[in-house]
Amino acid sequence: ILEEYIAKHPGSAQRYAEATQIFPGGVTHDNRYAQPFPLYITHGTGPCKWDVDGHEYIDYVSGHGALILGHSHPAIAAAVSEQIYRGTHLGACTDEELRWAKAIMALMPSVERVRFHSSGTEATLMAMRLARAYTGKNKIIKLQDHFHGWHDYAMAGSDRPAPGIPQESWGSMVIVPSGDLGAVEDALNRDSDIAAIILEPTGAHYGQLPFDTPNYLKGLRDLTHQNGVVLIFDEVVTGFRASPGGAQVLYDVEPDLTTMAKIVAGALPGGAVGGKAEIVDMIAHRGDPEWDNRERVYHPGTFNGNPLSAVAGSVCLEMIASQPINQRADAMANRLKLGLNEVLGKMEVAGHAHGVASMIHLVLADCDCDRGICTMPHNEIKAAIGSPAVTALKRSMQNNGIDIMGRDSFLVSSTHTEIEIDKTLSAVEMSLA
Numbered sequence: 001i002l003e004e005y006i007a008k009h010p011g012s013a014q015r016y017a018e019a020t021q022i023f024p025g026g027v028t029h030d031n032r033y034a035q036p037f038p039l040y041i042t043h044g045t046g047p048c049k050w051d052v053d054g055h056e057y058i059d060y061v062s063g064h065g066a067l068i069l070g071h072s073h074p075a076i077a078a079a080v081s082e083q084i085y086r087g088t089h090l091g092a093c094t095d096e097e098l099r100w101a102k103a104i105m106a107l108m109p110s111v112e113r114v115r116f117h118s119s120g121t122e123a124t125l126m127a128m129r130l131a132r133a134y135t136g137k138n139k140i141i142k143l144q145d146h147f148h149g150w151h152d153y154a155m156a157g158s159d160r161p162a163p164g165i166p167q168e169s170w171g172s173m174v175i176v177p178s179g180d181l182g183a184v185e186d187a188l189n190r191d192s193d194i195a196a197i198i199l200e201p202t203g204a205h206y207g208q209l210p211f212d213t214p215n216y217l218k219g220l221r222d223l224t225h226q227n228g229v230v231l232i233f234d235e236v237v238t239g240f241r242a243s244p245g246g247a248q249v250l251y252d253v254e255p256d257l258t259t260m261a262k263i264v265a266g267a268l269p270g271g272a273v274g275g276k277a278e279i280v281d282m283i284a285h286r287g288d289p290e291w292d293n294r295e296r297v298y299h300p301g302t303f304n305g306n307p308l309s310a311v312a313g314s315v316c317l318e319m320i321a322s323q324p325i326n327q328r329a330d331a332m333a334n335r336l337k338l339g340l341n342e343v344l345g346k347m348e349v350a351g352h353a354h355g356v357a358s359m360i361h362l363v364l365a366d367c368d369c370d371r372g373i374c375t376m377p378h379n380e381i382k383a384a385i386g387s388p389a390v391t392a393l394k395r396s397m398q399n400n401g402i403d404i405m406g407r408d409s410f411l412v413s414s415t416h417t418e419i420e421i422d423k424t425l426s427a428v429e430m431s432l433a
């Protein structure tokens with residue numbers, strides 16, 4: 001497999017050799033690091049993208065989940081192109097930011113106020129700061145393995161050691177096992193200084209490690225209400241993908257704050273935090289010097305609400321609201337999930353595919369789950385995903401024209417059709433063989 005990969009991709013190999021002298025590790029995102037070298041991609045259209053050696057891929061990286069409309073969607077391209085000539089940064093309040101916020105509010109009823117950022121990392125940092133300011137408490141409960149970006153607090157509880165992060169930042173984070181309501185209840189009983197709980201509402205890594213939704217989410221909502229704790233759903237991936245209104249609408253559980261990025265900005269750089277007015281209004285100026293100088297939450301940011309992301313986000317969200325975008329992506333994802341399970345059965349490979357909406361995960365280990373939610377213990381799923389066979393499978397799928405997100409994830413867009421799904425299933429079968 002590796003020989004074929006090296007032989008097929010001389011252009012990528014050559015560029016990576018140069019990149020190792022320019023970028024740390026040769027890459028610009030931790031997850032793009034790959035041995036012996038990552039692929040260099042030139043362009044994408046709809047569900048497909050092409051590498052520098054001219055190979056075509058059916059793309060399930062989908063812009064790390066941002067591309068629910070596929071690559072270079074004509075409506076997004078037109079809106080962004082037009083905006084470029086009107087100005088890429090107007091250094092002022094704009095109609096575009098109003099339109100963008102209203103498009104979010106139309107889809108997510110829990111959002112009474114919005115503040116824009118440049119990334120998901122900034123959104124989760126701000127959500128934690130708002131919760132701390134609002135409650136006057138310091139600590140945040142984070143679930144084991146859940147991902148919220150790369151700022152100091154978000155990295156707490158990760159498997160890796162954390163050089164460069166002060167112990168004090170982690171000291172304010174309380175890590176509990178994912179999916180265990182009792183553990184959250186214990187943490188709240190033990191410590192009266194908890195401001196918030198933050199989680200990915202379909203389970204760690206958009207459902208790679210799922211829990212018993214919606215019971216777990218409803219339980220968390222009750223516990224946080226009882227204890228005066230802010231409930232933060234990190235919907236950076238699930239927002240506008242788990243359903244048009246995100247996981248919170250799919251499971252009918254309303255958080256106090258929601259963090260967004262990726263799809264919210266139409267796959268341009270951008271993020272947002274939205275939620276209860278009285279919490280987000282901690283950022284508001286009130287014209288009272290005492291409040292404005294001492295009490296309010298500080299939030300500048302050169303690219304907050306930038307017009308390019310605003311128009312891309314508005315077009316994307318308005319399409320989601322008015323067209324069967326999610327329905328199409330979900331139907332194709334379901335076809336993929338059923339097909340993968342069939343292929344695994346036919347090939348007699350121990351494994352299964354699971355996932356909600358258009359987020360599908362492939363696990364090379366047996367589980368008798370048939371509800372779309374995998375019931376294997378998380379350490380077993382993690383062990384299966386970490387196996388060398390999975391790396392080999394990923395490389396082999398790349399050799400056969402399929403690129404997946406990370407080691408196990410297929411993020412499906414509204415532009416994937418039966419043709420791409422069926423080609424994918426044949427390629428997976430070849431790769432498994």
Ligand code: PMP
Binds near residue numbers: 064118120150234262
């Ligand atoms: N939260 C979640 C759930 C994410 O998946 C990510 C990114 N994959 C982030 C936060 C961070 O977003 P960004 O990469 O835009 O900083």
